[in-house]
Amino acid sequence: MKGQLDPVVHPTHRLRICAMLAAGTTVETSVLKEELDLSPSALSKQITALVDAGYVTQDRSTTDSRRVWLSLTKEGPERVPRACAGVAGDRHRPGELKCP
16 A cells, blocks of 8 residues: 555544554543544544554443543554555655654
């Protein structure tokens, strides 16, 4: 996929979600909602697309089902920079996340 945009990750909110997850190990959905200024339904749509495509996993709290944490899948750290490379025109170094 070198130099091509990944249509799953290309939308700005999805790129930002992946960039936030790449910067940390896990992020709670409430943090993403605040940072991205999205409605719960809009955030859910973005997360579902990333989960379905295998970029992100989600884990619910066992004590409060409203609390959900997201993290990149095992393949996520490799896939996200490649997806971002399509945005940056392949001007990145391996292992370096360059997203807008």
